[in-house]
């Protein structure tokens with residue numbers, strides 16, 4: 001086949017298209033787009049955190065033009081660009097039909113962290129993952145939506161483990177030029193600069209725009225030459241530093257976020273606070289209204305109509321509390337602007353009005369000025385109503401105005417390549433249009449088909465499981481080799497013996513907050529050793545996760561797991577992968593057979609990592625907490641213990657580790673190794689099918705954002 005060489009203008013159009021595409025994270029949920037950038041520079045792709053902008057900076061314009069002349073390549077680029085443009089210009093979205101008014105007055109979603117992709121590491125964990133997935137689905141649904149966060153130029157820390165198996169933190173400086181970020185400019189083409197007052201100083205900031213499909217997310221950045229050093233460094237790290245840094249970041253996020261939106265001419269219909277970090281935005285909204293002549297009471301009531309608050313954790317440390325002095329000093333003119341006495345200002349963040357010396361609580365401030373508030377699962381809603389009963393002076397918890405919307409994930413973005421190709425092929429074989437897959441994969445109907453053996457056979461599902469598990473094990477081995485320190489001299493002989501591609505693979509990866517109890521299973525150490533030594537029914541464990549830099553208890557959990565992986569009988573059957581991030585998460589949720597979740601109930605408000613496993617045929621083994629309490633139906637995975645927990649924490653840990661071991665030996669392992677003559681575990685695959693049907697379409701942000709829209713965004 002001979003193809004005509006491309007003309008100059010054609011080449012330019014495709015090259016420009018690729019540059020434009022690289023600056024829209026739509027590529028992060030489009031497999032073909034990623035493959036194009038990967039092909040341009042496979043090494044660059046791998047070494048530069050799978051970042052198309054960085055890849056295009058490596059590949060010169062000259063080389064790009066040559067590559068575009070390669071047979072077939074230009075056609076694929078054209079196809080991806082056509083899909084991208086069709087996505088951006090689709091008029092017939094869900095929101096066009098169900099929420100058209102939000103196009104003009106969007107939802108402004110404030111979050112201290114957003115996890116979009118590993119190349120932009122500006123999130124610490126699940127809260128950011130949820131925010132990122134919320135934005136992606138808002139885009140897919142065509143919702144009027146704008147996100148606000150901070151640009152942390154050193155991001156969240158990179159984890160390395162030292163010789164004592166202790167976590168150490170280091171930071172990479174992010175260069176905006178190499179990232180999918182566009183500077184926000186004013187009419188003259190200069191950076192748009194706004195300011196906030198912090199500690200009596202005027203702090204200037206500019207912003208970066210991240211394009212998430214159809215929606216923008218703005219990241220505020222104080223790294224400007226006119227700021228004092230202290231303030232230039234304010235946005236250096238995610239939740240960086242002490243209380244003082246934290247309150248300064250939160251003033252920037254809340255007050256600065258509102259000011260940026262005003263400067264951009266955006267008039268949101270709802271300000272959605274994702275956690276209390278952004279709650280100072282309420283004070284700015286009140287200030288604006290008072291400047292326009294309203295009284296404090298009138299302005300407060302109007303502000304309350306505009307705001308919505310989502311609380312994400314019952315864990316005390318997750319609710320910011322600042323000393324009164326700090327609020328007064330850092331907040332500078334808050335009281336003056338609102339014509340309040342200092343005591344009246346402080347009362348806005350008070351949980352206990354009877355105690356005038358109580359710290360200033362951001363959750364209390366957010367609740368006070370929100371027309372609605374919600375927890376992130378049914379149980380978490382109930383727990384939150386109890387927590388805040390006194391605050392509301394409610395007779396019973398049922399009278400507390402906090403509802404719930406259960407979290408979800410951006411399903412299509414989380415399905416790993418081979419699984420996505422698998423499901424799309426099935427979809428097309430059934431007469432579906434390839435381009436519709438990204439929408440149909442969100443529907444109940446699509447996942448219902450999975451129960452039908454004519455749609456996909458047991459053998460095909462089992463083959464997919466093998467491929468995904470093997471890819472994880474290859475990934476883990478490569479990572480372990482890079483971690484290096486995990487191996488002593490001579491260990492290379494046993495390298496292939498590290499992890500077994502046929503074994504039942506159990507994964508645990510999330511933040512190492514102590515309530516998540518990462519090492520719980522090893523309370524049954526002798527028993528676990530027996531399990532991994534059973535060569536006819538082998539079991540293995542892959543762990544990953546970061547502890548907060550100041551959480552020594554969490555770090556000691558990491559130390560314990562790594563120590564066992566190197567020096568106990570579990571060696572070779574237990575590994576710890578360093579530097580957990582979205583990329584590691586994606587490998588693990590796809591490759592594992594079982595996703596272990598054993599938090600101290602009821603502290604896991606929702607949890608989302610377990611939702612990411614379903615489309616890959618990995619199943620959950622979890623305490624009946626958060627989303628799993630709602631998702632589990634007796635057959636679509638495995639429960640650890642009953643839907644209740646002992647009051648005593650030590651007793652709870654003891655009972656839960658025992659129940660975990662019981663569920664493993666009595667249910668999980670027998671079902672996984674119950675094979676027919678061809679080696680296929682029919683019963684196990686039946687459960688996988690059932691899990692996909694009952695969980696995949698429900699625990700998604702596609703469903704969740706619709707729920708937020710119908711229940712909260714449109715009910716003003």
Ligand SMILES: *Cc1c(COP(=O)(O)O)cnc(C)c1O
Nearest residue numbers: 125126510581582585607608609
């Ligand atoms: C999904 C995800 C989480 C959330 O995990 P939980 O089990 O809900 O705690 C945290 N970190 C990353 C990188 C994730 O992708």
